[in-house]
Amino acid sequence: MPRVVLILLVVALSLAGCADAPPPTAPAPTVPTADTRVSPPPSAVTQDRPLAADPAQMATDLVADESALRDPAAPNSVLAAAAHRQQAAYRILGRHPEWDSLIRPHIPADLREVVDRNIDARRQLSAMGRPKDTLPAWRIVEPRPAQELLGYYREAQSAFGVGWNYLAAINFIETAFGRVAGVSTAGAQGPMQFMPATFAAYGAGGDILAPRDSIMAAGRYLAANGFDRDPDHALYRYNNSQNYVRAVHDYAAV
Template sequence: MSRGVRSRRVRQAVSALVVACVLVATGCSEANRPAAPTSTASPSAAAPPTAEGLAPRPLATDPARLADDLATDERTLRDPATPDAVLSAAAHRQQAAYRLLGRHPEWDAIARPRIPPDLLAVYDHNIDARRQLAAMARPRATLPAWRIVAPRPADELMGYYREAEAAFGVSWNVLAAINFVETAFGRVAGVSTAGAQGPMQFMPSTFAAYGAGGDILAPRDAIMAAGRYLSANGFARDRDHALYRYNNSLQYVRAINDYAAVLAADPAGLRGYHRWGVYVNTTAGDVLLPDDYAATAPIPVEDYLARVTKASSAVRLSPTSAAILDSALTVARDTSGANPAERSERLSRQFLGTPYGADTLVGSATVPEQLVAELERVDCFTLADYVEALKRSTSRDQFVNALIRVRYKDNAVGFATRKHFFTDWAAAAPAIATDITATLSPDAVEVTKHLNRKDAGGVYLPGLPVVSRTVAYLPSAAVDDDVVKQLRTGDYVGAYAEDGGLDVTHVGIYVAGPNGPVLRNASSLKANEKVVDSPLSDYLRTVPGIVVLRPVQ
């Protein structure tokens, strides 16, 4: 199922209970900014913009604009005339852009051709490094017991790298890459989960052997120790082997080599890296630790976000929707200790009778995305959005933060990052739900879909890439009593789409009702035009099959 602007029925045979949540993009161009070009030609190598033109520019979420802006920022960071404040703004966008692009290989075909040839190697190394490092770590549920401190000036660090290179034959750029990856040039002050310490993250026993009596926390002593260690492990003969001894991961070795290659090609690249912040990959998505972050013990990420993020001002919320939200949050607080099935049923029950409403979300390839919470009327997917966000909330701010995580990838409100397809909830990290379809019956069928590409030609949502994904569905005829017994209240049931460009055409919430199982769903039928409970057996007779996602909480 895709969602974006206007609903239409895709399959005439899907009647009675199936509300078509398939969407076709519409909308007008932005008033103050031209639409992103559709060609794959690289932008021209224009001079970097002035401070007035660059500093206020926010990070794009559209892959084409993201690539164009990234190219501008790369040039800005390499221009010796760029003011310091502009350098910092460009570096922060550069880092966020590489993290965002690194998480979306499906955007490669859009973004990479837009990078100018002279920046392509830099781009490729940064993207590869990001993906290698991301593959090394699982999202964490807590933020670490760290302090974020100002790193030593880049020129000072460069002196230490050069000194170690002269003494031990270890390339300065490799030492810089290690310092960068390990602690963001010393920004991270804290002990790793393994017990490593200092700006080069040495185990105390290893530093005792290679630190020459220095201070494990002192940048110069730590960098010199890294030079000794790598030299002793045969850096001159086999650089990769020495790096592997430093951190036993081939992905780590590849990432270090990527960043080192960027610095070797142009030492000015250090100007950007040195300004990068500290992100933590969490179960709630990327969290950027502020410069004054300090924790003496791990902090649950949800608690941290609830405490520091004031997000309610960023959402479009009418007074009526706000009143509905406050009422639902009372239920969320009252059921905070209940089991997941009871919470889902109680929270979704608040929407029974809510009028059906399409086109409530705002955004397209040419219209800026807005964060919308319109609880006065819902369609099949926004109903699911709001229930899932409420399950993670006890306050308005928590609800808004949770809605962003449920509806968008990477905590980034944007048309390109919106989870347009039902199975995005399971495919995008961190997952909102787990696809359990194939586990329900041996009769489940797997189909390769090219999401967003219409079988009849063209795309459903212009400006978005086509994503290949294997989708499992269970034919309706195979949904017998044994299957139904495995379903739980709160599971999301989608109507399988026969068109290869969609995963499902409608979504509802499974509820084990007192009179038998029902699908709680937003129905656009004239007889309903509201959220209703439809008998599951009736629903199954109108659809070719189902896709079932089980929420993770």
């Protein structure tokens, strides 16, 4: 059965739920205008802005970075800086649930679910973690282009009825879209982290290390385990943890 190579990928690199169960939310904001606040313009993002240490400022900066990442006019240099800070911020916020009430008033309504789910996903995956003193023999490689991967996700969705966003979420959790190349301690391989025997059954004769073949195999596997009837069951079969199931739902929603 497939196994996650990285219990929380971006923790190492940067960086019990069900489909209808929302992630836990922080206390209601103490600032009355928070519900009507909107995201700041992407112009608020600069390339050289460091990650803030203050939780409230970190939340404000995170909103600016999230907004920049949604701006089709943002230059690549701004996107790269915003993405790096965004990952680092979620890593830190995920470790500090006691900050939830401090950051909540600074998150506008249009980004609240995005922020909640990203933080919740990190906490769910962190709960699965077993920290070790040594790094595994992984290599960090260039991922395939986003549009190429999206094409594979959509192809698998059309063939097997598994939502492309769920396949993308699994690909992200397992290997950061193929950036992490290596074999897990359990022996799982490839972008979607299949055990060789499982891939032999669902890979249709493909290459376990090839993004398309691995993504298509994941679609077959989830479909065979009843994704259309019970997504939670199928995701649990992919990795036997309710924390994993919830994290996949979080990232799929985002």
